[in-house]
Amino acid sequence: MKVITTWTGGRAFTAVGDSGYDINMDATEAYGGLGKGATPTEMLLGALAGCIGIDVTMILRPHLEKITKIEIITDGTRKEEPPKGFTAMEVTFVIDGDIDNKKVWRAIRLGKDKYCSVSDSLKADVSFNLILNGEESPELV
Known part of the structure; x- marks a missing residue:
């Protein structure tokens, strides 16, 4: 099983695994993110x-x-x-x-x-x- 996680700017990343679904992650604003993902x-x-x-x-x-x-x-x-x-x-x-x-x-x-x-x-x-x-x-x- 493999997941490829790609930086999308700022503190945000998108991970995609074998299932093909995007998982959006971001830091909270307290850590420099925009809070636009888990x-x-x-x-x-x-x-x-x-x-x-x-x-x-x-x-x-x-x-x-x-x-x-x-x-x-x-x-x-x-x-x-x-x-x-x-x-x-x-x-x-x-x-x-x-x-x-x-x-x-x-x-x-x-x-x-x-x-x-x-x-x-x-x-x-x-x-x-x-x-x-x-x-x-x-x-x-």
């Missing part, structure tokens, strides 16, 4: 909620006709100093419908522990490369 940190919380939400709906597929609402509130706590990464994330499912608590919790646990690739990816090693003016450029220290 912030990358909002996207991260949204990606986590969307991923586990898809998994939960797949696991609960036989019971979906009994569910009238699924809302996922993802709350992230960030460090005070740069880099202001997340120190904790809390995912709250708000579900209405005629469904047993045990079935929903089973689906959430399976999503978290077995199926949600975004949740699992939050543990990944991240490496960086640079191609400068068309040539691979090693990190100079």
